Amino acid sequence: MTNTKQVQLGKGPLADGAAATLAPMFAALSDPTRLRLFDLVRRAGRDGICSCDLTEPLDRSQPTISHHLKVLREAGLVESRRDGTWIWYSVAPHALDAVTHFIQR
Amino acid sequence: MTNTKQVQLGKGPLADGAAATLAPMFAALSDPTRLRLFDLVRRAGRDGICSCDLTEPLDRSQPTISHHLKVLREAGLVESRRDGTWIWYSVAPHALDAVTHFIQR
DNA sequence: TAGATACTTTGATAGTCATCAATATACATC
DNA sequence: GATGTATATTGATGACTATCAAAGTATCTA
Numbered sequence: 607m608t609n610t611k612q613v614q615l616g617k618g619p620l621a622d623g624a625a626a627t628l629a630p631m632f633a634a635l636s637d638p639t640r641l642r643l644f645d646l647v648r649r650a651g652r653d654g655i656c657s658c659d660l661t662e663p664l665d666r667s668q669p670t671i672s673h674h675l676k677v678l679r680e681a682g683l684v685e686s687r688r689d690g691t692w693i694w695y696s697v698a699p700h701a702l703d704a705v706t707h708f709i710q711r
Numbered sequence: 712m713t714n715t716k717q718v719q720l721g722k723g724p725l726a727d728g729a730a731a732t733l734a735p736m737f738a739a740l741s742d743p744t745r746l747r748l749f750d751l752v753r754r755a756g757r758d759g760i761c762s763c764d765l766t767e768p769l770d771r772s773q774p775t776i777s778h779h780l781k782v783l784r785e786a787g788l789v790e791s792r793r794d795g796t797w798i799w800y801s802v803a804p805h806a807l808d809a810v811t812h813f814i815q816r
Numbered sequence: 817t818a819g820a821t822a823c824t825t826t827g828a829t830a831g832t833c834a835t836c837a838a839t840a841t842a843c844a845t846c
Numbered sequence: 847g848a849t850g851t852a853t854a855t856t857g858a859t860g861a862c863t864a865t866c867a868a869a870g871t872a873t874c875t876a
Contacts, residue, residue, distance in 0.1 A: 619768070620750035625743035636738035638730040645725035658852065663724070667836055672854055691843050691852045702814050709807050711750070763822065772866055777824060796822045796873050
């Protein structure tokens with residue numbers, strides 16, 4: 607073991623880069639509509655949920671929901687797959703791992 | 712047990728009010744500088760850390776740090792106590808409980 | 817009470833964001 | 847290909863935010 611950095615992994619102050627990586631994940635969850643959106647997707651389990659079923663319960667316009675889903679996707683929190691005209695969203699594997707790790711730091 | 716709402720607590724979709732409460736906590740952690748700030752305070756343990764020792768390591772002006780500390784304080788993540796001219800910050804008890812609960816939901 | 821130090825507030829600025837209506841794109845069916 | 851449905855993008859707007867310099871407030875000490 608010659609790499610002292612490795613030994614200290616996760617023990618020093620939160621590095622600039624780590625903060626820059628983590629912040630956008632928190633930002634993705636920092637909007638009430640997006641939080642509820644993520645929750646709905648998560649509750650849908652493995653199968654996921656159709657985007658078309660997300661607009662009405664959140665009382666936002668279709669473009670707004672589409673925008674929020676994009677933010678969640680780009681934050682790595684959800685993923686999507688197309689099925690004909692529909693698009694199904696589900697929670698990304700290990701979606702919240704980084705956040706969990708930070709909280710338990 | 713007559714309150715059916717109570718029985719279902721935490722089982723339904725994330726309520727509007729819950730999301731409105733939770734979102735600001737995530738928002739408080741959604742800025743890289745503030746994340747590092749919170750981390751420094753947390754690492755200081757029970758005693759906390761003097762505000763004067765937070766400006767330099769984060770490479771931001773003193774008013775900016777003061778602003779961020781206010782955001783963290785108003786989000787319920789940290790608390791402060793005055794000691795003469797100094798102000799000491801420490802992690803608020805149960806600071807991340809709501810966030811943890813949401814993540815493990 | 818006068819000066820020094822620690823912190824907060826104010827005011828300004830540049831950037832980001834949530835939202836919607838309008839428009840565009842993708843796919844299915846006829 | 848034409849039409850209808852599902853989703854994405856564009857453009858606009860009002861609100862919010864990170865940042866700093868400057869000025870204000872609080873506390874200690876001499």
